[in-house]
Amino acid sequence: MALWGNETNDTRLTESLAAGRVRMTGAQFLAAFLAKKGVSQIYGIPGAAILPFYDAVRELNIESYNVRHEQAAIFMADGYSRATGGVGVCAATSGPGATNFLTGLYSAYSDSVPLLALTGQVPTSLIGKDSFQEAPMVEMARPVTKAAYLVEKTEDLPRILKEGWELATTGKKGPILLDLPLDVQKGLVEVDWSEFDFSQPQPPKQEIAQDTLNTILSMLYEAKTPTLLAGGGIVQGNAAELLRETAELLQIPVVSSLMGKDAFPNDHPLYGGLVGTMCQTPLGNKTILESDLIINLGGRFDGRGTGDSQQFQSGRKVIHVNLDNKELSRHIPTELNLAADIRDFLEHFLAFLRDKGFTPTPQARQRILDLQEERIRLARRTKFDTLPLKPQQAIAEVREAMARDGILTLDCGISQIWATQLFEAYVPRSFLITGRAGTMGWGLGAALGAKLAYPNRQVVNLLGDASLGMSLQELATAAKHNIPVVVVVLNNSLFGLIRQQQNLLFEQRCISTDLEYENHVQGHSRGLDFVATARGIGVEAELIDGPDQLQGALARAFSQNRPYLIEVLVDPLAQCSVSLDGTLTGVLELE
Numbered sequence: 001m002a003l004w005g006n007e008t009n010d011t012r013l014t015e016s017l018a019a020g021r022v023r024m025t026g027a028q029f030l031a032a033f034l035a036k037k038g039v040s041q042i043y044g045i046p047g048a049a050i051l052p053f054y055d056a057v058r059e060l061n062i063e064s065y066n067v068r069h070e071q072a073a074i075f076m077a078d079g080y081s082r083a084t085g086g087v088g089v090c091a092a093t094s095g096p097g098a099t100n101f102l103t104g105l106y107s108a109y110s111d112s113v114p115l116l117a118l119t120g121q122v123p124t125s126l127i128g129k130d131s132f133q134e135a136p137m138v139e140m141a142r143p144v145t146k147a148a149y150l151v152e153k154t155e156d157l158p159r160i161l162k163e164g165w166e167l168a169t170t171g172k173k174g175p176i177l178l179d180l181p182l183d184v185q186k187g188l189v190e191v192d193w194s195e196f197d198f199s200q201p202q203p204p205k206q207e208i209a210q211d212t213l214n215t216i217l218s219m220l221y222e223a224k225t226p227t228l229l230a231g232g233g234i235v236q237g238n239a240a241e242l243l244r245e246t247a248e249l250l251q252i253p254v255v256s257s258l259m260g261k262d263a264f265p266n267d268h269p270l271y272g273g274l275v276g277t278m279c280q281t282p283l284g285n286k287t288i289l290e291s292d293l294i295i296n297l298g299g300r301f302d303g304r305g306t307g308d309s310q311q312f313q314s315g316r317k318v319i320h321v322n323l324d325n326k327e328l329s330r331h332i333p334t335e336l337n338l339a340a341d342i343r344d345f346l347e348h349f350l351a352f353l354r355d356k357g358f359t360p361t362p363q364a365r366q367r368i369l370d371l372q373e374e375r376i377r378l379a380r381r382t383k384f385d386t387l388p389l390k391p392q393q394a395i396a397e398v399r400e401a402m403a404r405d406g407i408l409t410l411d412c413g414i415s416q417i418w419a420t421q422l423f424e425a426y427v428p429r430s431f432l433i434t435g436r437a438g439t440m441g442w443g444l445g446a447a448l449g450a451k452l453a454y455p456n457r458q459v460v461n462l463l464g465d466a467s468l469g470m471s472l473q474e475l476a477t478a479a480k481h482n483i484p485v486v487v488v489v490l491n492n493s494l495f496g497l498i499r500q501q502q503n504l505l506f507e508q509r510c511i512s513t514d515l516e517y518e519n520h521v522q523g524h525s526r527g528l529d530f531v532a533t534a535r536g537i538g539v540e541a542e543l544i545d546g547p548d549q550l551q552g553a554l555a556r557a558f559s560q561n562r563p564y565l566i567e568v569l570v571d572p573l574a575q576c577s578v579s580l581d582g583t584l585t586g587v588l589e590l591e
């Protein structure tokens with residue numbers, strides 16, 4: 001078999017999908033496996049070392065979306081997975097194509113997002129010989145994947161794919177990498193489809209001990225101000241509805257961590273806000289600090305969420321439910337730990353409460369009434385009559401223009417921090433953000449993946465100018481494949497969040513955080529002209545530089561069946577509210 005030579009193909013793949021025992025190439029098996037798993041689209045850039053796989057994809061009913069940088073392909077897979085709960089699939093060639101996946105793997109791994117990354121590799125006979133476009137992908141990817149496999153023989157593919165898919169999608173989820181040497185893709189394998197079960201593996205339901213439920217209930221009875229803290233596990237575990245039922249029965253406020261923001265409708269009377277040092281609301285921090293019992297459901301007690309751990313712990317008891325045993329008592333000491341699937345736990349807990357005829361006390365009901373007043377009193381300002389627009393105002397207007405089930409994707413920066421604080425999420429999987437990684441350049445790819453998953457829902461990537469600078473070329477992906485996402489770029493011509501830190505923490509000693517320059521061609525000093533660039537790419541675009549323009553632009557954007565970019569000039573002096581001393585009480589209110 002030629003290593004890099006002409007390819008012949010004598011197997012009709014579509015026919016062999018239905019057959020029982022068939023011989024096919026590794027690449028054909030891989031494509032067929034994905035099709036049988038219901039994968040209908042892949043994102044990537046072909047290159048010599050992954051061409052057999054692409055050739056097999058061509059034969060099947062799998063849509064292939066090419067991008068302009070591999071990083072966007074893995075961000076698309078990530079966005080698809082986060083929006084649907086399914087598995088996004090992306091492909092790249094060996095060497096630099098494959099290494100361009102690393103930030104994407106890290107971003108997905110950090111938030112336990114399942115996806116499948118396929119990378120070509122040089123033929124097995126050339127591995128370890130410093131060959132052209134050979135990179136030790138598995139070694140590089142291992143710390144940022146749930147599992148990374150170098151497939152050394154074609155006959156290993158069925159076992160590895162089955163195992164990898166199961167690992168990605170069960171327990172604490174995560175990205176999987178398959179590194180596929182060229183000869184392994186081209187080699188033959190005999191498969192008996194009747195031996196495969198393509199249904200999604202369902203782990204056995206977990207029983208929750210009555211003793212544990214009794215202990216939780218008595219702690220709830222003892223507490224005066226108990227609070228539920230919703231973590232990302234609620235969203236990942238598809239348990240948002242159960243959380244709502246539980247909270248409504250208990251009449252207990254629900255606050256959320258960043259990753260749990262869309263676990264509970266942010267306008268629900270029981271919603272107590274977002275807790276944290278950066279991504280937070282005054283109501284969220286107040287609610288948690290006033291509580292004497294915290295029940296963390298599917299969260300990690302991440303340090304950016306809890307702030308100073310002494311302050312967070314003092315005077316309150318903690319119950320922690322998390323699928324991952326390792327997270328329990330890791331950051332915050334607890335009274336009760338429970339390693340459990342969050343759905344299983346809430347199903348048992350709810351049935352238990354109903355069985356006991358639980359009714360909330362009048363004091364509990366009064367606390368919820370007080371919460372409504374506090375929500376209004378502590379709401380941050382979003383209306384200003386100054387120009388350039390404040391990011392807060394632009395974000396509020398974007399929310400107003402979007403449907404309840406619209407999907408927002410974010411990058412990193414002042415605009416992202418404000419969005420976590422101000423943009424209300426109502427539906428699980430509608431507020432997409434790289435919580436732990438904070439990846440600039442992520443949101444446009446993620447939006448493209450989410451839009452491909454839900455063509456009938458509005459999908460907006462809201463981001464800063466520097467973040468768009470890291471993904472700008474993917475407007476061409478949106479245009480080429482006509483994926484009608486709306487990009488709202490809040491342009492302050494700054495690495496704004498970093499500039500804010502230089503101002504506040506380095507006594508205004510600023511270096512390397514400004515992005516403006518004299519744009520001699522466009523005739524302004526903002527530097528990069530996003531509107532002109534988008535139009536050059538073939539994406540309709542508008543500039544917002546005055547009052548009362550944004551609503552109209554958003555309406556136009558949503559009424560098109562094409563991608564659309566709105567560049568909003570925002571106040572470069574605007575800052576976002578953050579805690580500088582690392583405590584929940586130390587949040588500086590800034591505008």
Ligand SMILES: Cc1ncc(C[n+]2csc(CCOP(=O)(O)OP(=O)(O)O)c2C)c(N)n1
Nearest residue numbers: 412413414415440464465466467495496497
């Ligand atoms: C890939 C990556 N590089 C660097 C950073 C560090 N960083 C965080 S925010 C930020 C500035 C973001 O600027 P912009 O997107 O314009 O948003 P703004 O803060 O101005 O609203 C930088 C450089 C990061 N989060 N991700």
Ligand SMILES: [Mg+2]
Nearest residue numbers: 464465494496
């Ligand atoms: Mg900026």
